[in-house]
Amino acid sequence: MNRMVTVEAGLTVLDAIREAGIQFEAICGGKGTCGKCRVIRVSGKVSEEGSVCAKFLTLDEQRKGYCLACLVRVWTDAVFTIPIESRIDTPQILLDVARTIGTIHPSVHKYQVEKNTTGPTAILGPSIRFTGYTGKRPVMTEEQRQVILHANGPLTGVISLDGGTSRLISLEEGDTTGSLFGIALDLGTTTVVGLLIDLITGEVIRRASTLNRQITLGEELVTRIAIGRKEDGRAELRAAALGSINEVIHKLTRDAGIMDSEINDICIGGNTVMSWLFAGRDPTPLEYVDAHIPTDPIILTAKDCGIATGPDVLVYCLPAVSRFVGGDAIGDVLTAGIHKKMEISLLIDLGTNGEIILGNKDWLVSTSCASGPAFEGAGMRSGMRAMRGAIDTVKIGLDGHVTIHVIGDTEPKGICGSGIIDVAAEMARAGILDFSGKFVDTAPGVRQGENGPEFLLVPALKTATGKDIVITSEDMAYLMDSKAAVLAAITVLLQKYRLRLHDIQHVFLAGAFGSFGNIDHLISFGILPEFPSAKFHRIGNGSLAGAYACLLSIDARREATEIAERMGYIDLLVDNDFIEEYWAALRIPGKEELFPSRFPKKHRIHQTGMSNSVSNSSSGTSSGSFR
Incomplete structure (x- = not known):
């Protein structure tokens, strides 16, 4: 280095x-x-x-x-x-964002400043007006008032309408009403992704991303909560996040040829832990099951939180529902629109923490599960992030022959989340894994490693590291644990609301998991149940799309708060049904009733067993339909 x-x-x-x-x-x-x-x-x-x-x-x-x-x-x-x-090198970061706004109505607007020092009203002192502005008189500081009164040339006022109060947040020399810029950010556990937006047209001008600097302090949310208990740890985590945010903002403005000070509004989507740490809040309450989580959005000024734009620019963080369902999940809902649909939808966003939301326009319920970083390539012997050198697609023949695709079309360094899902599903299909996720010793490609059976994916001579890329028995145990947690969480939600698989009409997959995961493999390995009546939708980075929506529409901000206030939450850590479903999900693919097409024999008995039993009684022989 x-x-x-x-x-x-x-x-x-x-x-x-x-x-x-x-x-x-x-x-x-x-x-x-x-x-x-x-x-x-x-x-x-x-x-x-x-x-x-x-x-x-x-x-x-x-x-x-x-x-x-x-x-x-x-x-x-x-x-x-x-x-x-x-090393963390050239990560593949999801930057796509869906356009979800019809009418553009941001929370900030620009108006030319008028001052009147003559006429009848001047007897009481000079008056200040904003050309074209209608509404409550904007609140301004005495310092801003003096700047206006002593200005020798034209001025433009930037007025914020957020929070029910009209405020003058900055003054710009000249007539700048033709330019109005905002930043939408996804403050993720691993990455920070940003969009520079033209708030007049809604156009995405530039995209940029970086890794969240907090990852060197610890990737898992529970680790960061533990660090954040102490004031100095909290300060370190906040500084790391702000460093990443400012880096993204500077990339965006530099590439667009504007100054950081020309940014007029900022919206951030992030999980509850990330939002609290960004705001400097003590995250200790997030360790407790009965923690009260306010559903109001966090609103700060750039000066208060250390963002390198104009000091009075407002920073809006999407509201949270619970300690592990935050603004990123609200952004997913805004993007998918499940809160407006008559049909029942299921929304799944899996990362280090998994958020699952069920409902329609009349009701919404959510839960979260500690799916762990396995789906992001972490916690596995040869696992890595989705970056240059990562295997992201795998196919395995019945003879054990492996075909891979590597990000960057280079020699592989390891395997990332989508590749891990592929290899698990393909090993199960090829008979390399048994129903419990354990290796079949006699299967092709399986060998004895230092810590037990393992499957050789790529030999050392063909890797960038000079080491074998393998899937170990410990890897599979970890992956089975993660997949069981997700499947059990989905099952518990369905059971509590007495829903069948056929009742789900839409399944929305968010994040990198939803964008790159092979849906057939997600089902065949048993991460998702079969939903025979459902249409599957990939919504990309819903957290970023939600921040984008709230940046362009003050109505979307009200909508976000309404969603957070009416969404229920089930905490699986204290739910007895979850433990039972988790144990049942520790097999491939899972409970038979969740995968009807994967168990055709018993499914056929269940559907036609009555008529078959009648015909069998006359012949006294076994029916072929039962095989």
């Missing part, structure tokens, strides 16, 4: 990497539980927790100097290499 950093003796290599500002895999935040923060020691005196390192590293890797950055403390000048599999 060609980077040098000075740290106190005794700090970990991970601390040094953070100090250097290098984006680096550290899923668990330095707790030594993920095994992803791999580095290679070249020189220097260090101490390490060897037994824990050995749990995640092969003997060959240990001989080559591999160690875990979070478990190695440096005591002298030292040199480390960050291997290619630990």
Whole structure:
């Protein structure tokens, strides 16, 4: 990486990497539980927790100097290499956003300033008006008033109508009423994605993205909540998020040839934890099942939160429903429009945390499940993000022959979420996995690894890392756990509202999971049930689309609040039905009634068993229909 950093003796290599500002895999935040923060020691005196390192590293890797950055403390000048599999390079980030707004009516508008120093009204002092503005007199500071009164040339006022109050948020020299810009942001757990929007036409001018700098502190939400309990940890997390947000904003404005100060409005979609940390709130209450989560949107000024635009620009965060169903899920609903449909719809957005929403225009209910980062490529031996070098598509023949596609059409470094779903479904179809997700020892491609059976996906000679890309038995156990959690969560919602598979008319898939996942594989592996009457829709980044909608329409903001206020929430952590359904979902694909076409024999008995039993009684023989 060609980077040098000075740290106190005794700090970990991970601390040094953070100090250097290098984006680096550290899923668990330095707790030594993920095994992803791999580095290679070249020189220097260090101490390490060897037994824990050995749990995640092969003997060959240990001989080559591999160690875990979070478990190695440096005591002298030292040199480390960050291997290619630990680097975060050119991530594939979902930037598509659906146009969901008809009439454009943003919360900010521009008006030319008029001041009258003559005539009858001037007896009481100069009057200030805004050309074309109708409504309550805008609130302005004395400083703004003096700027207007002493201006020698034309001025344009930027007025915000959000929150039921009309405010003058900034003044611009000259007539700038022909330009009005806003930023829509998806503040994700892993990525920050932004759009520069023309608020007059609704046009998306520029797109930009970066990784959320919080990931070096820990990828999982529970890790960040734990860090955020302390004030200094909260400040560090907030600064990391703001650094990413400001980076995206600067990319957008630089590419468009405008100044950061020309941004007039900002809308952010993000889960509850991300929104609270961004606002500087103590996230400790989010650890508790009975936590009260306000359904009002968080509204701050750029000055209050540290965003590098005009100080009085308002920053609107979409409202949350519960501790794990936040503004990103509200954005999904706005984008999918399920709150306006007569038919019953199911909306699924899977990432590190999974949000599932069920309902129609009359009612909405939500839940969340800890699906873990498996669907994003984390927590797996050869797993990685969807970036250059990641396997994103897999096909396996009945003879075990593997065909892959790699992002960037280069040598593979590992396998990302969509590839993991593919390989699991394909291994099950090819008989490499049994119904419980365990390897069949005699199946082609299965071999004995250091920690048990594993499937060889790509041999070392054909990889960018020089190491085999494999799916291990531990990987499959982790993936089965994740898929069971999602399937059980969906099943619980259906049961509580006494709905059958045929009752679901629309299934909306959001996020990267919904955009890149093979729907047939999602069903055949048992992440989703079969919905025979449903149409499947991919809505892309619903969180970003929701922020975009709220940026262009003040009515969409009211709609977002109404959705949050009327949406119910079922907490699966205290739901007895969830445990039962989870255990039932720990097989491929899952309960037979959820996958009628996958179990044709018993499905046929269930439909025609009565008539068959009558005909059988006369012949006294077994009917072929029962086979």
